[in-house]
Amino acid sequence: MKFLAGENIAELLERLSSRSEVWAPRELRGSGGTVMFERWRSGDPLDLEHFASISAKDMVLPRTEKLFGFSYAFGGAAVGNPFGTPAEPAAGTPAEPAAGARTAGESIRITAAEPAGNVVLFGARACDAKALDVLDALFGQTEGKGYNDPQYRARRAGLTVITLACLTSDPACFCSSFENGTAEKAGSDLILYPVDGGFLAEAVTPKGESIIESGVNSRDKDDSAREPGDGDPETGEAASGPTLFEESGLEMPVLAVTAMVEGLEGLRQKLAAIFDDLEFWQAETEKCISCGYCTYACPTCHCFNIHDEMRGDREGERLRSWDACMFHLYTQETSGHNPRPTLAHRYRNRINHKFSYYPENQGEILCTGCGRCIRGCPVGLDIRDVLRQAVEASAGPGEGGDR
């Protein structure tokens, strides 16, 4: 395995940032110790010791992203359509304005959002990287699964993940409850294992290998839109300078083992058994204030809202932004009916989505045990307690076996 000296981290990031945006964890000024993944620029400090308060999911699902811009114009047939669906009426259909069209002779111009660039995420943890792998299944990045989400896929394809292996954990961590725990490699391109004086580097994907080889992002090699003078991709000119990764015979360090939640096997059936037990869900959510922190900090929660932001009344943007199933408005219907009227209904959905519906639909548990929802909860609600009590309740009187 190769060795990367600790003092060469800055040089590595420097090289990576010449071709990609680099995002890395750092403590935010004025935040009372909040660590977040932030855009790294030359000379910026890093915090590789503390766990980031908010996950790195906005690398692939930005808090708010533009899907496209639109404007209304008179005359002309200037209807751009970035999505490939027919813009003209099918043959034989009279070309009448659709119901609700603004004015006869008016057309809508659509402008595509700027394409996503290359990003290197540095200092993610195994749970952060695994979360990307879990989301890939839904957003169409995993072969043959999920929905084709072009924006997500473009971001994901341009993302390189350099993961920092965990030698320690804190009492909120529970990734060891799942298959591989801290040794999880899915979602990572390169994994750095802390050792004396630096890190052992293990490439998981070709992207990771190319970083070890040249210190630059592999995607740059076939990036035809490079600016002149960016260096020669064949000779790796941009990566000139001292070798960062050296041969090493150092031993692999021992990874952390976190707290575990037992009895997660067959959880789907167990959750089904207590689905209608609203009193159980009410008891679990008594102290919850539905602030939504858990969903926003979570690396796998991905619910979003789509809305139009107008500038004046003739042009605007269609945006997608994070939303949270813990909010009443999330399922509020136009009629006034709300299928999840209480906090108990909403929290039940959150747990079922993570541990029942998503596994059923996408084959992955929608939780990687990062513990952010536990660490940051303003009222000390612990999802592990809920899971344990769910397991217990489902095994209670009646066994719930006939469901």
Next chain:
Amino acid sequence: MSDIVSIIQRVLGEVDLVLGWTATGAGGVAAPDRFQTAAEAERAVFNATCVHNLAVHLPRLKDKTVGIVAKGCDSRSVAQLIQEREIDRDRVKVIGVHGLGGMIDVRKIWRLHGYGVPVDARIDSLFIDGREVDRKEYLRQKCLGCRDTVPVVHDKLFEAQGPPITGIAEAATVEAILPGTGLGASLTAAEAMSAAGEDESRPLSELFANMNPTERRLFWREQYSRCIRCYACREACPMCFCRDVCIMQTTDPHWTGAGVDAGEAEMMQLIRVNHLAGRCTGCGECERACPVGIPLMLLMNEQNQVIEDLFGYRAGTDPEARPPLLTFDIKGDSRSEK
């Protein structure tokens, strides 16, 4: 001799449930809980990690009669909710906690000693991982200079018998509120550093007094740039009870943009601050719930001070008071020109 368990048990004879705390949080810190029977109340605790303002639950429990354990600051939220007729005084029994010596900032302990370290935070002493430390070092910022040691409304009183809170610290300092900031860099403008002076031990109010509007703007821009629009500030606020008809999320009319750039976030926060003018009781739950650590109370405290200076009014100190910003009476006694 009365302890919190027996007081709660007594109150349970008169209400459906009592809001209080159990020591079930990480490392044994307090987490909110509710008790419906005397047996359940056996697990109740009151210690210096009971920071949560339980009044936030009251508007959500209108169909019940509720007992609530309330610190002095929390009791102001209860009083304000009564004043705004959001809750019915007759349906709430307040167990006021009197004589606290300030509450402990658990996040600070976690930051310095690791998340989940065992904490024994008594009213008058603090043990972290079994070792006694100086509790003054870990007091919550908002408790320094507390003016609300006596609960405004209460039906029962729980004497906590903590150390006197006055004289603990002068006032919040830059370094305390914005730890290790190198504040100048955070403003992306060298002039802010000269405004702040090199000395981070100076009071924050002084820092802001010395900032010109542009510098303040830069400061807030940087702070708001990390807002993720999660609305935890709103949800944690006892006075933000509009909740599901909040102006931030209405689509028709579409009052506020939903983007997360600093401008949109700033607009949202300024609207929120303004909606709480004369109503904010300064409990600080918005700031505590903020996942990205925006010092929301800096602005809120400033506004609260302006309202106190202009109208001689502090929200939540009198359930019967006429709120100055909901009253227009040009010759009235609610407005004192200075």
